[in-house]
Amino acid sequence: MPLASNSGEQWFGERERVGLEQRIQVRRVLYEGRSEFQSICVLDTVPFGRALILDNILQTTEKDEFIYHEMLVHPTLISLTRPERVLIVGGGDGGSLRRALEHSPREVVQVELDRAVVETCRRHLPRVSSGAFDDPRVQLLFADGYEFVEKAQESFDAIIVDLTDPFPPGPSQRLFTAEFYQAVRRILKEEGLIVTQSSSALLLTDELLSIYANLKAVFPLVRVYLAPVPSYPGVVWSFTLASAGNDPLALDEAVVRQRLEARGISSRYYSPQLHLASFALPSFLAALLAEPERLQDLRITQPSAQ
Amino acid sequence: MPLASNSGEQWFGERERVGLEQRIQVRRVLYEGRSEFQSICVLDTVPFGRALILDNILQTTEKDEFIYHEMLVHPTLISLTRPERVLIVGGGDGGSLRRALEHSPREVVQVELDRAVVETCRRHLPRVSSGAFDDPRVQLLFADGYEFVEKAQESFDAIIVDLTDPFPPGPSQRLFTAEFYQAVRRILKEEGLIVTQSSSALLLTDELLSIYANLKAVFPLVRVYLAPVPSYPGVVWSFTLASAGNDPLALDEAVVRQRLEARGISSRYYSPQLHLASFALPSFLAALLAEPERLQDLRITQPSAQ
Numbered sequence: 287m288p289l290a291s292n293s294g295e296q297w298f299g300e301r302e303r304v305g306l307e308q309r310i311q312v313r314r315v316l317y318e319g320r321s322e323f324q325s326i327c328v329l330d331t332v333p334f335g336r337a338l339i340l341d342n343i344l345q346t347t348e349k350d351e352f353i354y355h356e357m358l359v360h361p362t363l364i365s366l367t368r369p370e371r372v373l374i375v376g377g378g379d380g381g382s383l384r385r386a387l388e389h390s391p392r393e394v395v396q397v398e399l400d401r402a403v404v405e406t407c408r409r410h411l412p413r414v415s416s417g418a419f420d421d422p423r424v425q426l427l428f429a430d431g432y433e434f435v436e437k438a439q440e441s442f443d444a445i446i447v448d449l450t451d452p453f454p455p456g457p458s459q460r461l462f463t464a465e466f467y468q469a470v471r472r473i474l475k476e477e478g479l480i481v482t483q484s485s486s487a488l489l490l491t492d493e494l495l496s497i498y499a500n501l502k503a504v505f506p507l508v509r510v511y512l513a514p515v516p517s518y519p520g521v522v523w524s525f526t527l528a529s530a531g532n533d534p535l536a537l538d539e540a541v542v543r544q545r546l547e548a549r550g551i552s553s554r555y556y557s558p559q560l561h562l563a564s565f566a567l568p569s570f571l572a573a574l575l576a577e578p579e580r581l582q583d584l585r586i587t588q589p590s591a592q
Numbered sequence: 593m594p595l596a597s598n599s600g601e602q603w604f605g606e607r608e609r610v611g612l613e614q615r616i617q618v619r620r621v622l623y624e625g626r627s628e629f630q631s632i633c634v635l636d637t638v639p640f641g642r643a644l645i646l647d648n649i650l651q652t653t654e655k656d657e658f659i660y661h662e663m664l665v666h667p668t669l670i671s672l673t674r675p676e677r678v679l680i681v682g683g684g685d686g687g688s689l690r691r692a693l694e695h696s697p698r699e700v701v702q703v704e705l706d707r708a709v710v711e712t713c714r715r716h717l718p719r720v721s722s723g724a725f726d727d728p729r730v731q732l733l734f735a736d737g738y739e740f741v742e743k744a745q746e747s748f749d750a751i752i753v754d755l756t757d758p759f760p761p762g763p764s765q766r767l768f769t770a771e772f773y774q775a776v777r778r779i780l781k782e783e784g785l786i787v788t789q790s791s792s793a794l795l796l797t798d799e800l801l802s803i804y805a806n807l808k809a810v811f812p813l814v815r816v817y818l819a820p821v822p823s824y825p826g827v828v829w830s831f832t833l834a835s836a837g838n839d840p841l842a843l844d845e846a847v848v849r850q851r852l853e854a855r856g857i858s859s860r861y862y863s864p865q866l867h868l869a870s871f872a873l874p875s876f877l878a879a880l881l882a883e884p885e886r887l888q889d890l891r892i893t894q895p896s897a898q
Contacts, residue, residue, distance in 0.1 A: 297613070305638025306822075307603070311611030332611025333795075333893040349892050353874070488822050489639075514820065514828045516612075516794050516892060521827035522820045559872040566869030568659070568861045586655050586822060587639040 321402035355381035357513035375431035377448035378403030380415020447482035481527040486520035627708035661687035663819035681737035683754035684709030686721020753788035787833040792826035
């Protein structure tokens with residue numbers, strides 16, 4: 287783990303591709319190792335408590351994981367009257383699993399590539415999953431998510447794609463392609479939804495645009511929504527969901543509130559108002575999604591050389 | 593201007609009080625000086641173009657100023673059927689002035705403490721004001737905003753408070769107090785609104801809570817809304833508006849759209865949907881505003897020692 291040292295302090299730095307770096311002060315390195323697939327590190331940080339770092343990119347922290355995980359999971363699962371079978375692809379820290387279980391599904395299948403990520407998180411970041419891996423409704427498989435979805439014989443009400451970024455190219459790259467989404471659609475029930483994190487919303491719009499286009503190539507309904515994750519560089523994160531027609535925006539606040547209450551869910555970021563408000567995009571981003579060829583005009587920052 | 597140098601690159605760093613630092617790569621220093629009130633610097637940055645820095649704190653950049661200025665000005669002025677007289681306190685870069693003029697007021701009075709800020713911005717950041725200072729409807733005064741408001745004999749439809757943060761203590765500190773808001777209320781018309789930037793929303797919640805409480809002590813209606821400003825550390829910024837009863841949330845999307853069209857305003861961030869959606873706060877922030885004594889439980893990050 288390359289940490290910068292300044293007058294006795296240690297800092298973890300994550301550099302955006304645009305001459306922008308977020309630095310987080312580190313108390314100590316709790317774990318550092320390498321799996322078959324990636325480097326894995328757990329830091330105890332000053333602002334965000336413990337943080338999981340994969341291949342030098344921050345994935346989640348104890349203090350703000352609730353925003354990312356609630357916003358990845360709740361908008362999709364609340365849009366289903368009864369989310370019985372849920373598939374999570376990735377999500378080795380268990381934060382998505384924990385929120386999926388709050389919706390009282392009959393079964394959650396989680397397919398994580400890297401057993402070492404789950405083991406590291408259960409040991410060093412137990413608060414993120416809060417015991418979710420021990421729930422009897424969970425079937426945890428260590429396998430390639432692409433292959434699992436391609437070969438699966440059962441269908442799902444929701445598929446939650448909780449992966450490392452497609453860029454720089456890593457183990458998850460194939461799971462952001464139109465080919466993968468085609469395979470997903472085959473195992474999604476008629477009312478089902480897929481949701482994926484889709485990278486930084488304001489800075490790395492190239493990635494968001496590509497994920498959006500790939501989902502559009504496969505699904506009739508595709509929607510982007512945003513939430514801020516303070517520990518991620520760029521902070522404002524995008525999520526993209528898709529379906530054959532089931533539209534989260536068709537719910538009103540009262541229905542969302544009623545479903546949250548019926549399922550006994552109390553959230554720290556997500557709310558009935560935010561369920562709708564998170565889909566209201568900045569004008570320039572809405573214009574970009576409609577006309578991605580205008581990227582050069584509309585982007586806020588220039589991409590810097592790789 | 594203290595810039596960090598790494599292997600030939602120069603970086604401007606802004607450290608939050610919580611072990612968090614945002615660093616922006618600098619091409620060159622365009623201007624560096626000191627006025628009677630503060631240090632003033634203009635940097636040419638890699639990600640955001642030119643940036644204004646006052647007392648080592650980034651105030652605005654060419655690339656993302658539109659988000660901050662549109663969101664400071666439009667929600668308030670669109671809530672007025674005819675914003676005839678507008679007062680801007682601070683706002684020396686001219687970005688708020690430019691957006692206020694888009695609402696076709698009869699007159700905008702701008703009271704800026706530091707003549708050197710306006711001169712520096714007109715010379716080095718002309719795109720932010722885009723000629724607004726030359727508009728014949730503008731009366732620009734170089735004076736103390738607190739004293740101006742205290743002694744003013746005329747009333748205003750809207751008062752836009754566009755100042756440096758109250759912390760660390762600087763020239764603008766007095767303009768975030770309940771005493772100042774009391775003086776503001778005296779010169780606000782019955783339907784009038786005041787709006788102020790109120791600091792980082794997710795990290796520096798102490799400041800937001802204090803500004804909110806001070807406005808609550810004076811005005812019956814107080815509302816907080818959010819927008820992301822990528823060049824600011826913490827990114828998610830808060831704005832707080834207040835009035836005797838005029839409520840921006842009483843407008844629906846159609847009315848906002850119609851007023852934007854009637855005034856010929858085309859915005860890059862703000863939109864009729866975002867007019868409403870920006871007021872939907874994260875659950876934990878809404879809970880904090882309702883019960884500020886829960887700050888220790890609800891805050892995301894610990895404040896670090898000063």
